[in-house]
Amino acid sequence: MLNANRLHRPELTAPLAGGDRKLDALTAPNPRAFPAGGTIVEQGTEHGFVYRLRTGWAGRVRALPDGRAQYLMVFLPGDLFAIKSAFVAAHPDAVVALSDVTVERLEQQRLREAFQTDPEIALRCTWQIVEEERRLHNWVVSLGQGSAEERIAHVLLEFSLRLGPAQGTSRSLEYGMPLTQDQLGNVLGLTSVHVNRVLRRLREDGLVSIRNRVVAIHDPEALERLAEPLRDATLKAKARPELAVG
Amino acid sequence: MLNANRLHRPELTAPLAGGDRKLDALTAPNPRAFPAGGTIVEQGTEHGFVYRLRTGWAGRVRALPDGRAQYLMVFLPGDLFAIKSAFVAAHPDAVVALSDVTVERLEQQRLREAFQTDPEIALRCTWQIVEEERRLHNWVVSLGQGSAEERIAHVLLEFSLRLGPAQGTSRSLEYGMPLTQDQLGNVLGLTSVHVNRVLRRLREDGLVSIRNRVVAIHDPEALERLAEPLRDATLKAKARPELAVG
DNA sequence: CGCCGACTTGAGAAATATCAATCTTCGTGG
DNA sequence: CCACGAAGATTGATATTTCTCAAGTCGGCG
Numbered sequence: 244m245l246n247a248n249r250l251h252r253p254e255l256t257a258p259l260a261g262g263d264r265k266l267d268a269l270t271a272p273n274p275r276a277f278p279a280g281g282t283i284v285e286q287g288t289e290h291g292f293v294y295r296l297r298t299g300w301a302g303r304v305r306a307l308p309d310g311r312a313q314y315l316m317v318f319l320p321g322d323l324f325a326i327k328s329a330f331v332a333a334h335p336d337a338v339v340a341l342s343d344v345t346v347e348r349l350e351q352q353r354l355r356e357a358f359q360t361d362p363e364i365a366l367r368c369t370w371q372i373v374e375e376e377r378r379l380h381n382w383v384v385s386l387g388q389g390s391a392e393e394r395i396a397h398v399l400l401e402f403s404l405r406l407g408p409a410q411g412t413s414r415s416l417e418y419g420m421p422l423t424q425d426q427l428g429n430v431l432g433l434t435s436v437h438v439n440r441v442l443r444r445l446r447e448d449g450l451v452s453i454r455n456r457v458v459a460i461h462d463p464e465a466l467e468r469l470a471e472p473l474r475d476a477t478l479k480a481k482a483r484p485e486l487a488v489g
Numbered sequence: 490m491l492n493a494n495r496l497h498r499p500e501l502t503a504p505l506a507g508g509d510r511k512l513d514a515l516t517a518p519n520p521r522a523f524p525a526g527g528t529i530v531e532q533g534t535e536h537g538f539v540y541r542l543r544t545g546w547a548g549r550v551r552a553l554p555d556g557r558a559q560y561l562m563v564f565l566p567g568d569l570f571a572i573k574s575a576f577v578a579a580h581p582d583a584v585v586a587l588s589d590v591t592v593e594r595l596e597q598q599r600l601r602e603a604f605q606t607d608p609e610i611a612l613r614c615t616w617q618i619v620e621e622e623r624r625l626h627n628w629v630v631s632l633g634q635g636s637a638e639e640r641i642a643h644v645l646l647e648f649s650l651r652l653g654p655a656q657g658t659s660r661s662l663e664y665g666m667p668l669t670q671d672q673l674g675n676v677l678g679l680t681s682v683h684v685n686r687v688l689r690r691l692r693e694d695g696l697v698s699i700r701n702r703v704v705a706i707h708d709p710e711a712l713e714r715l716a717e718p719l720r721d722a723t724l725k726a727k728a729r730p731e732l733a734v735g
Numbered sequence: 736c737g738c739c740g741a742c743t744t745g746a747g748a749a750a751t752a753t754c755a756a757t758c759t760t761c762g763t764g765g
Numbered sequence: 766c767c768a769c770g771a772a773g774a775t776t777g778a779t780a781t782t783t784c785t786c787a788a789g790t791c792g793g794c795g
Contacts (some may be wrong), residue, residue: 252637281598287722305630307718313628313633331619336626354609363672372618373577380582381563384551386632387678391751423773436750439775455760472553476533476581637783669741683783685743 252430262367263321266295270347277340279421284325290426292348299344300421304429305336314430315382316375317341317422319405323371329354340385342421347411381475383426386432389473392442394431399451399458416460419454508613509567512541515600516593523586525667530571530584538594539575542568545590546667550675551582560676561628563587563668564623565651569617575600588667627721632678635719637687640677641714645697645704662706666699 274297277283283301284290296318303316303324315336318324324338329351359363381401385394399420406418424442425435435442446452450462450469460466468476520543522530529547530536542564549562549570561582564570570584575597603610627647631640645666652664670688671681679687692698696708696715706712713720 296596305626305721307630307634309718311634311718315629327619327622330615360493369576373573376573376622376625379622380551383561383625383628383632384553384559386629387675388553388557424775425773429633434752434776436753436776440751445776472555472557475551671741680784681742682785683745686783689743 258363258366259370262361262363262365262370265351265357265364266323266354266367269349269357270295271349274345274347276343276345277342279342279344281340282337283340283344283345283346284334286337287335289332289455290325290328290349293326293351294324294338295347295349295353296320296324297345297347300341301338301346302341302426302430303336303338304336312429313432314426316378317402317430323368326368326371327415329358329368341426377475381473384475385473391431391437392445392471393431393466393473394433395427395438395445396450396466397440397473398431399460400428400466400470402458403460416463419456420458420459421456504609504612505616508607508609508611511603511607511610512569512595512600512613515595515603516541517595520593522589522591525588525590527586527590528583529586529590529592530580532583533581535578536571536574536598539572539597539600540570540723541593541595542566542570543591543593546587547586547590548582548587548672548676549580549582550707560667560672561600562624563676565648569614572614572617575614587672604675623721627719630721631719637677637679637683638691639716639719640679641673641684641687641691642696642712643719644673644677645706646712646716648704649706662709664704665702666704667702673696690697695700698722 260330278323279299283294286306286389298320301318301322301324302314303318304312304314305313316324318338325334328334339483354364358368359365385397389397403416403419422430423435424438428435428438431438442451443454445466448465450466451458451460455461491601495529524547529540532552541556544566547564547568547570548560549564550558550560564584571580573620574580600614604614605611631643635643648665648666649662668676669681670684673679674681674684679682688697688699691712694711696712697706700707719730
């Protein structure tokens, strides 16, 4: 059975972990595997499933008609996606595998029923939706106001926080990160060349380095100082969304 | 009583309009007025209300510790906001009045009850949440990939579309728009100086002009051609979110 | 009248993109 | 085990976009 640790979810405190475990019961027996670069959910299709990422990284990406591309969300193990499709029509953007991944599928119909009868399930799903909005808000702030340096510092720290418990610490100072610099550019709204140059500067300044798909944070304080302006207040206050009592 | 037309919501087809009317019954008797620049919802506070914007423009804005600011959402008449606070803990960002506004307040408690018993209410609220995410996705694409010109063209067209029915056409070629160039910059992630220069170019090229808080679109086709790469597929397909049957 | 906020414009600086070569790594077939 | 090829990373030179700073200008309003 999956648990919060295996799912790498620092935020999943007890009630969320409970909901997460209960999702197992709704999960189709055999997880599906996709190779890096594969398309997990096609653009604009309707489909009867909600997904939970079991291993690997995935991302929602929008392809512009002229060839540009922009990632709209990065999913790490434990994240639910296409969750809103359980409640509304399909999303217009594809979800692709950023590394080799395995995903679990949940039938929309059964999830909807469980959502209405089981508060823990409802909390787990609601948390995902709210968390996703929080990330989008931060993303807008990052793209709108952050310099390349700030954006990169911020995103590397965010991944670190989200992966934290996987390494048994509250923050991973070293973690696997499958994105190419090109993909990182499409996450951050920068060209891969510029991502590369900024990463070099950060490496030369001893803040952080990426080698072999592994991020190593050498000076967490300095990196946080850099990303500080983009840091969202929710994290500072350690606030957690709580289900309002109906 | 409010109706879809007065609320300026092109998207509110019958079932949404029905939910909208039903919200009237949940609305506190006296709408509140705020002057331009006023704070409707303070940053980080808990409050027992959901709001519906009746007249004027408002925006959710994040202030960075170093003085920068970034808007996360622009609300037009008819929009519900702080809606998620009915289901989860408070949002960390303030909502401010971009013009003189009047807002209606809805008690969270009563809205939650109505949400669970009335499908039209549920649809109306769900639509708002999904719509907000759609806008955020487009915003990320715009900030991440759009040039200043594209972003400005795109946002002016978006406002036009959202206000459309107010002028009795499907698209307003002329509409009031209370944002200063400074605020527009904080929406688009640009400085007001640059916003100004780009607007001048667009004006000189005969695409669009802003005078006296009024946007006049002189060449809709050319403006759309400019914004085309940022246009979201949902609009092209005229897809509308539909409540899945539980 | 005179001030204040918003808009406008200019000059120059900084950030980021573009184009074009390498260089490295790594898997794969011979 | 090696050669090769492809994809990603790195770097340089240059162009473009956007910002910064500074100085007006314009229009409404007390």
